[in-house]
Amino acid sequence: MNVLNSIKLATVAVAIAVGASFPASADEQYFPLQSYRVGPYAAGGTGFFGGFIDYLNLINIRDGGVNGVKLTWSECETQYEVERGVECYERQKTGKNVAAFNPLSLGIQIALLERSRTDKIPIITIDHGQTATSDGRVFPYLFPLLMNPPSETSAIITYIGQREGGAEKLKGKKIVVLYHGSPYGKETIPIFELLSKKYGFELQQIEVPHPGNDQQAQWLTIRRAKPDYVVLRGWGVMNPVAIKSAQKVGFPVDHLIGNVWSNSEEDVIPAGEAAKGYISLITQPSGTEFPVVQQVVDKVYGAGKGNLEDKKRIGSVYHNLGIVNGILNVEAIRIAQDKFGHRALSSEEVQWGFEHLRLDEKRIAELGAVGLLQSINVTCADHEGEGSVKFQQWDGKKWSVISDWVKPDRVLLRPIIEAAAEKYAIENDIKPRVCTE
Amino acid sequence: MFDYQFFIEVLVGGLLSGVMYSLVAIGFVLIYKTSGVLNFAQGAMLLFAALTFVSLVERGVPFAAALLLTLVVMVLLGIAIERTVLRPLVNQPPITLFMATLGLSYVIEGAAQLLWGTQVHGLDLGINDTPFTVAGVFISQFDLFAAAIAGAMVALFALFFRYTRTGLAFRAVADDQFAALAVGLRLPRVWAAVWTASGIVALVAGLLWGARLGVQFSLSLVVLKALPVLVLGGFDSVAGAIVGGLLIGAIEKIAEVYVGPFFGGGIEAWAAYVVALGFLLVRPSGLFGQKLIERV
Known part of the structure; x- marks a missing residue:
C-alpha cells in the first residue's frame, strides 16, 4: 500500500x-x-x-x-x-x-x-x-x-450422509464436533444431539477456548477418538489452526467439514498445504x-x-x-x-x-x-x-463446488425454533403475532 | 486402564506448545528485567514484525532480504519507542509505564493494519509439519524446529549477557538502575538496546507463531498465553520464562484432556491462570524471579 x-x-x-x-x-x-x-x-x-x-x-x-x-x-x-x-x-x-x-x-x-x-x-x-x-x-x-444454525447443522449431517451413500449409513459412524467456546459455537450443541439420536451416529462435541490459537489437546483427543468425520464450527484464527492441527495428528482433511464461518479464503490460506482437500459449507459459491x-x-x-x-x-x-x-x-x-x-x-x-x-x-x-x-x-x-446450501473443497488455490444444493431437514427443526421463540415470548411477556399464511 | 502412551503424547505435545509460549514470554522478561516495565505491547510488536516480513515477501523481496529489512525496522521501532514514549516517562511510577505500553500496543496494531492492510496472510517457513512417530507417539516436526530456535535464541542471549559490554550493562541496569546510573551507564542507551532486543525476539516469535496461525491480527493475542508463564517463571528471569512455558504448556494440555471432560471441556485457557494464581499465592516472585527485599 x-x-x-x-x-x-x-x-x-x-x-x-x-x-x-x-x-x-x-x-x-x-x-x-x-x-x-x-x-x-x-x-x-x-x-x-x-x-x-x-x-x-x-x-x-x-x-x-x-x-x-x-x-x-x-x-x-x-x-x-x-x-x-x-x-x-x-x-x-x-x-x-x-x-x-x-x-x-x-x-x-x-x-x-x-x-x-x-x-x-x-x-x-x-x-x-x-x-x-x-x-x-x-x-x-x-x-x-x-x-440459521439448526439448518446449517442439519445440512452438514445430510451432506455427510450423502457422502456415505445415504442417511441410513450414518448409523454407527462417529462424528466429532469441534466448536468455538462462545455462544455462537455452543448454539448447535442440542441440534447435533437431536440429529445423533435420529440417525444413530456416535457424537462427541469438543470445545476450543477463544481464540483457538492452540488446539493440541483437542486434536490429540480427536486422534484417540478416531472419528469418521470432524465438523468444524470455528471462527477467525481457530479455523486455520484446526486445519493445521488435523494434519499434525494425521487426520484426513477431506473428512473435516467446516461450517459457514469456517469457509472463506481467510480460513484456508494461512493453513497453507495442510488445507488442500478441506471441505466446507456455503450458501453462495x-x-x-x-x-x-x-x-x-x-x-x-x-x-x-x-x-x-x-x-x-x-x-x-x-x-x-x-x-x-x-x-x-x-x-x-x-x-x-x-x-x-x-x-x-x-x-x-x-x-x-x-x-x-x-x-x-x-x-x-x-x-x-x-x-x-x-x-x-x-x-x-x-x-x-x-x-439451501452447497459444499466446496479447497484445492490449494481456489474453492470448487462439490455438491448440488442441499436442503436442511426443516420439518424436524421447526419445532425446536418455535419452542425457543415461545419460551422467549413467555419470559419477556410478548404476545406472538398470528401469521395466516 | 490408563493409556500411558496417550499420556506421554499429551505431555510431549504440551511441552512443545509451552516452548512457543516461552518465546513470547522472553520478550516480556527482557524489558521487565532492565526497566521494570511489563511491556503490554509485546504482542503488537510480534504482529508488526510478522506482518512486515510477510508483506515484504509477498511484494517479491527475497526471504533473507525481507528478514534483514524487518530486523532493521524492529531496531528502528525499538529506538523510536525509547525516544518517544519511555524517555519522557523516566522516573514515573511503574503503573504509568505499564499504561503507556498498553496505549502503545493499540498504536502499533493500528499502524500495522494501516500500513500493510487487514488481510490474512499465509507464512511458509519451509518446515514440514507432518508428524513423525517415536514409539507410537506423534511428534510435530515444526514444534521441534521451534524448540530448537528457542533454545538457540536463549543460548545467544546468555552469551550476549555474559560476554559483551552491552550485556554487562544490561545486567548492571537490571540489578540496580540507580547504581548503574551512578557509575556512568547511560540508561536511555541501554533501554534502546533492550527494546531492540525485544523487537528481535518479537520477530522470531512472530515468524514462528505466524507460520502456525497465519499472519493476522490474532497474533497479538498470543500475549495471553505468555502471562501465566511469567507469573509462574518470574517476570525477570529468562530461565523462568523457559521453565514456566514448559510447565504451563504441559499443565494446560493435561488439564484439558483429563480434567476438561468433567467441566464440559474448554478449560485450558483458564486452567493455566488458576495454576498461575495458586503459584502467586505461595511464591509471588515466581520460580526464578528475584525476591524483592526492601528496607522498611
Missing part, C-alpha cells in the same frame, strides 16, 4: 470513527452499516461490507437506484465489538428513511433484539442469528436470512463467473467505485456473501415499493418487504445470480426463508 493510499484510508477511518453519516434525502433509501474494517475480524468485514456496498453501487450506477430511489449508506466502525455496535445503532437509527441494519455479528444482533422491536427497524443476519429469531411470530424485525459479479466488475470497478482495495478479492467467499446480502436487501425494498409506492420507504414498510421476500429461480436468473443463490421464501412465520 503506498503512502497516498494510507492517507486516504486514514481519512476514511477517521470519518468512520467519528461516525460520519450521509443522511438520505426524501428520494433516497438509507442503509446504516455497522461495519468492521479494523481489528481481529477485519478481513471478513472488509470482504462482506465491500460486496454489500459494491452491489448497492451497482444498483445506483446501472439502474439509477431502485425504481428511481437512490441508495445511500454510511459506515460506523464496530471492530466487531458489541458495545460499539450498539453505539453505532443508536447514532445511525436517526437517519432518514432507514432501510435495515446488517451488523454481521451475533453479539450485536443479540444486543439489538428488543431495540429493533421498539424502533421497528429490521435487523438482517444473513447465515447467522439466534435460532429463535427465525420465528417471525415472536421476532417480527429479525431476519436470519437463508440459513465463490467465483466471478456469475453475471451479477461480472456486472459489479464492469460497471462498479470499471467506474472506479469498487469498494475492495485488493481486486483479487472480488468473487471471494465474503465478497460474494456481501453481494447476495445486497440482492436480498434491495429485492425486499423493491417488493415493498410494489405495495407502498415507488418512493423512499419507512423501516416498517421495508420490514413488510423482507417478510414477503420471495425469489424464485426465474427472478434469480433475471438478477444474474443463477448458481449464486437458489431461492428464498420468507413468510410472516418463517424469517429464514428455506435457503
Whole structure:
C-alpha cells in the first residue's frame, strides 16, 4: 500500500470513527452499516461490507437506484465489538428513511433484539442469528436470512450422509464436533444431539477456548477418538489452526467439514498445504463467473467505485456473501415499493418487504445470480426463508463446488425454533403475532 | 486402564506448545528485567514484525532480504519507542509505564493494519509439519524446529549477557538502575538496546507463531498465553520464562484432556491462570524471579 493510499484510508477511518453519516434525502433509501474494517475480524468485514456496498453501487450506477430511489449508506466502525455496535445503532437509527441494519455479528444482533422491536427497524443476519429469531411470530424485525444454525447443522449431517451413500449409513459412524467456546459455537450443541439420536451416529462435541490459537489437546483427543468425520464450527484464527492441527495428528482433511464461518479464503490460506482437500459449507459459491459479479466488475470497478482495495478479492467467499446480502436487501425494498409506492420507504414498510421476500429461480436468473443463490421464501412465520446450501473443497488455490444444493431437514427443526421463540415470548411477556399464511 | 502412551503424547505435545509460549514470554522478561516495565505491547510488536516480513515477501523481496529489512525496522521501532514514549516517562511510577505500553500496543496494531492492510496472510517457513512417530507417539516436526530456535535464541542471549559490554550493562541496569546510573551507564542507551532486543525476539516469535496461525491480527493475542508463564517463571528471569512455558504448556494440555471432560471441556485457557494464581499465592516472585527485599 503506498503512502497516498494510507492517507486516504486514514481519512476514511477517521470519518468512520467519528461516525460520519450521509443522511438520505426524501428520494433516497438509507442503509446504516455497522461495519468492521479494523481489528481481529477485519478481513471478513472488509470482504462482506465491500460486496454489500459494491452491489448497492451497482444498483445506483446501472439502474439509477431502485425504481428511481437512490441508495445511500454510511459506515460506523464496530471492530466487531458489541458495545460499539450498539453505539453505532443508536447514532445511525436517526437517519432518514432507514432501510435495515446488517451488523454481521451475533453479539450485536443479540444486543439489538428488543431495540429493533421498539424502533421497528429490521435487523438482517444473513447465515447467522439466534435460532429463535427465525420465528417471525415472536421476532417480527429479525431476519436470519437463508440459513440459521439448526439448518446449517442439519445440512452438514445430510451432506455427510450423502457422502456415505445415504442417511441410513450414518448409523454407527462417529462424528466429532469441534466448536468455538462462545455462544455462537455452543448454539448447535442440542441440534447435533437431536440429529445423533435420529440417525444413530456416535457424537462427541469438543470445545476450543477463544481464540483457538492452540488446539493440541483437542486434536490429540480427536486422534484417540478416531472419528469418521470432524465438523468444524470455528471462527477467525481457530479455523486455520484446526486445519493445521488435523494434519499434525494425521487426520484426513477431506473428512473435516467446516461450517459457514469456517469457509472463506481467510480460513484456508494461512493453513497453507495442510488445507488442500478441506471441505466446507456455503450458501453462495465463490467465483466471478456469475453475471451479477461480472456486472459489479464492469460497471462498479470499471467506474472506479469498487469498494475492495485488493481486486483479487472480488468473487471471494465474503465478497460474494456481501453481494447476495445486497440482492436480498434491495429485492425486499423493491417488493415493498410494489405495495407502498415507488418512493423512499419507512423501516416498517421495508420490514413488510423482507417478510414477503420471495425469489424464485426465474427472478434469480433475471438478477444474474443463477448458481449464486437458489431461492428464498420468507413468510410472516418463517424469517429464514428455506435457503439451501452447497459444499466446496479447497484445492490449494481456489474453492470448487462439490455438491448440488442441499436442503436442511426443516420439518424436524421447526419445532425446536418455535419452542425457543415461545419460551422467549413467555419470559419477556410478548404476545406472538398470528401469521395466516 | 490408563493409556500411558496417550499420556506421554499429551505431555510431549504440551511441552512443545509451552516452548512457543516461552518465546513470547522472553520478550516480556527482557524489558521487565532492565526497566521494570511489563511491556503490554509485546504482542503488537510480534504482529508488526510478522506482518512486515510477510508483506515484504509477498511484494517479491527475497526471504533473507525481507528478514534483514524487518530486523532493521524492529531496531528502528525499538529506538523510536525509547525516544518517544519511555524517555519522557523516566522516573514515573511503574503503573504509568505499564499504561503507556498498553496505549502503545493499540498504536502499533493500528499502524500495522494501516500500513500493510487487514488481510490474512499465509507464512511458509519451509518446515514440514507432518508428524513423525517415536514409539507410537506423534511428534510435530515444526514444534521441534521451534524448540530448537528457542533454545538457540536463549543460548545467544546468555552469551550476549555474559560476554559483551552491552550485556554487562544490561545486567548492571537490571540489578540496580540507580547504581548503574551512578557509575556512568547511560540508561536511555541501554533501554534502546533492550527494546531492540525485544523487537528481535518479537520477530522470531512472530515468524514462528505466524507460520502456525497465519499472519493476522490474532497474533497479538498470543500475549495471553505468555502471562501465566511469567507469573509462574518470574517476570525477570529468562530461565523462568523457559521453565514456566514448559510447565504451563504441559499443565494446560493435561488439564484439558483429563480434567476438561468433567467441566464440559474448554478449560485450558483458564486452567493455566488458576495454576498461575495458586503459584502467586505461595511464591509471588515466581520460580526464578528475584525476591524483592526492601528496607522498611
